[in-house]
Amino acid sequence: MLHIRNYINGGFHNPNGDQWIDNVNPATGDVYSLIARSTETDVDLAVQAAQQAFPAWRDMGHKKRSEILMAVSKGIAKHLPDLALAESNDQGKPLWLSTQVDIPRAVDNMSFFATEILHTSTDTYQTDNHTLNYTLRTPIGVVGCISPWNLPLYLFTWKIAPALAAGNCVVAKPSELTPMTAFLFAQICIDAGIPPGVLNILHGYGAECGAAIVAHPDVKAISFTGGTVTGKHIATVAAPMFKKLSLELGGKNATLVFKGVDIAHTARHVARAAFTNQGEICLCGSRILIEQDIYDEFKAELLKETQRFVVGDPLLESTRTGALVNKAHLDKVLGYVELAKEEGGTVLTGGKTVEIGGRCASGFFMSPTLIEGLPANCRVNQEEVFGPVATLMPFTTEAEALQIANSTQYGLAASVWTQNLSQAHRVAQNLETGIVWVNSWLVRDLRTPFGGVKASGVGREGGTEALRFFTEVKNICIQI
Numbered sequence: 001m002l003h004i005r006n007y008i009n010g011g012f013h014n015p016n017g018d019q020w021i022d023n024v025n026p027a028t029g030d031v032y033s034l035i036a037r038s039t040e041t042d043v044d045l046a047v048q049a050a051q052q053a054f055p056a057w058r059d060m061g062h063k064k065r066s067e068i069l070m071a072v073s074k075g076i077a078k079h080l081p082d083l084a085l086a087e088s089n090d091q092g093k094p095l096w097l098s099t100q101v102d103i104p105r106a107v108d109n110m111s112f113f114a115t116e117i118l119h120t121s122t123d124t125y126q127t128d129n130h131t132l133n134y135t136l137r138t139p140i141g142v143v144g145c146i147s148p149w150n151l152p153l154y155l156f157t158w159k160i161a162p163a164l165a166a167g168n169c170v171v172a173k174p175s176e177l178t179p180m181t182a183f184l185f186a187q188i189c190i191d192a193g194i195p196p197g198v199l200n201i202l203h204g205y206g207a208e209c210g211a212a213i214v215a216h217p218d219v220k221a222i223s224f225t226g227g228t229v230t231g232k233h234i235a236t237v238a239a240p241m242f243k244k245l246s247l248e249l250g251g252k253n254a255t256l257v258f259k260g261v262d263i264a265h266t267a268r269h270v271a272r273a274a275f276t277n278q279g280e281i282c283l284c285g286s287r288i289l290i291e292q293d294i295y296d297e298f299k300a301e302l303l304k305e306t307q308r309f310v311v312g313d314p315l316l317e318s319t320r321t322g323a324l325v326n327k328a329h330l331d332k333v334l335g336y337v338e339l340a341k342e343e344g345g346t347v348l349t350g351g352k353t354v355e356i357g358g359r360c361a362s363g364f365f366m367s368p369t370l371i372e373g374l375p376a377n378c379r380v381n382q383e384e385v386f387g388p389v390a391t392l393m394p395f396t397t398e399a400e401a402l403q404i405a406n407s408t409q410y411g412l413a414a415s416v417w418t419q420n421l422s423q424a425h426r427v428a429q430n431l432e433t434g435i436v437w438v439n440s441w442l443v444r445d446l447r448t449p450f451g452g453v454k455a456s457g458v459g460r461e462g463g464t465e466a467l468r469f470f471t472e473v474k475n476i477c478i479q480i
């Protein structure tokens with residue numbers, strides 16, 4: 001069976017304790033590879049390698065670093081079909097989705113930051129005729145990048161690319177639920193000429209390997225994407241060590257639908273926002289707020305669109321909903337459906353496991369689910385479900401819609417559907433989130449700041465924000 005080994009100092013290594021974790025394909029339930037169970041000792045080796053590699057990588061200059069990272073981008077593009085298949089097998093997502101979205105985005109992440117560093121500048125301030133200040137931005141050193149299972153290579157490279165481009169060396173850990181594309185990516189980095197030690201990829205459990213990266217005194221910054229509870233824990237360890245911290249955490253995003261919209265068009269996109277990738281995207285709109293005047297008409301159209309999210313084998317072109325990432329997660333999501341019933345909700349469609357049969361007979365599938373009749377403050381409307389479950393809530397005024405939308409601890413993203421331009425601006429400004437889409441969802445320009453407020457995180461990724469995070473700034477004041 002294939003062993004997913006650690007990539008340290010330019011080569012592949014078994015974990016120090018020779019312990020391995022089963023890697024399960026969620027669509028079939030089969031164990032199809034073994035994952036290195038890394039510990040503090042492996043993390044130590046990786047950090048040492050990164051420290052040794054740092055001076056040469058830092059001093060290599062932007063142009064050469066850019067060329068190497070472009071070669072990585074091209075390597076991902078060259079292996080797109082293999083990577084897309086690996087992502088689908090590991091995560092359960094439809095193959096067409098990883099082919100059209102996940103892996104192309106990993107290609108773009110690498111090329112975006114490879115070229116971004118060729119065009120950056122820093123500030124100067126002339127205090128008077130005799131004094132000049134200028135700011136320098138220098139790489140931090142060894143940084144840790146920890147990413148989740150829902151968009152594996154997409155989010156892994158979204159952190160690694162700016163960290164490396166800025167001149168840092170990286171110790172990275174993908175989720176142990178979806179390590180395969182990170183493993184294949186290591187070979188692509190070797191082929192592209194990334195020098196040994198510049199990037200190190202460790203596999204294993206978050207609480208062991210991830211925690212050891214966070215706590216390592218020589219890892220100077222942590223970029224983490226994952227759940228809010230894990231983020232909070234990481235902050236308690238890293239903050240007293242004065243590490244730089246970027247936390248991209250959970251969401252409970254609202255979709256606000258106002259009267260006057262094209263019902264059929266909007267329902268199609270609202271369903272896409274709720275159920276893409278089995279609803280396992282931090283940006284999914286899981287609370288759908290609908291203006292009372294159009295509630296019944298919109299609900300009927302949304303039901304039709306939801307039922308079009310055919311559940312099936314992720315490898316089939318016709319499948320729109322693949323498998324949930326593992327059995328424990330499926331049970332958790334189904335548990336929220338039961339809780340919704342206890343809280344007074346009515347399941348309009350879905351809410352059950354789906355038997356696929358054939359090679360997927362033991363997979364973890366459930367049907368996209370719409371629930372109505374729940375109060376805004378109940379647990380199902382307050383906690384992140386992170387699966388194919390969305391709730392419908394009516395509102396009568398814009399103020400009420402905003403009040404409901406802002407009533408959770410989270411503040412990642414929202415999408416607003418309206419034909420009224422003033423309303424679009426007003427609502428967007430008053431939503432307590434880091435990202436607002438108007439008449440769209442998940443349209444991404446990699447230059448824009450990305451991240452959440454409240455319990456959805458601290459800091460921003462994307463464009464110059466990411467390069468700022470991965471550099472230290474120094475002001476130099478010169479008396480002329």
Ligand code: NDP
Pocket residue numbers: 146147148149150151155173174175176177204205206207209210211212214225226227228230231233234248249250251281282384386412452456457
């Ligand atoms: P987790 O918080 O469980 O895990 C995220 C990563 O952290 C994994 O690699 C995990 O390893 C690791 N980890 C777990 N515990 C620790 C620890 N104590 N110290 C260091 N690392 C640790 O999140 P999920 O993987 O379950 O991802 C889903 C969550 O991610 C959702 O809440 C979702 O909203 C959020 N997310 C946020 C995004 C954003 O941009 N804001 C984007 C995508 C997802 P392992 O899995 O191996 O245990």
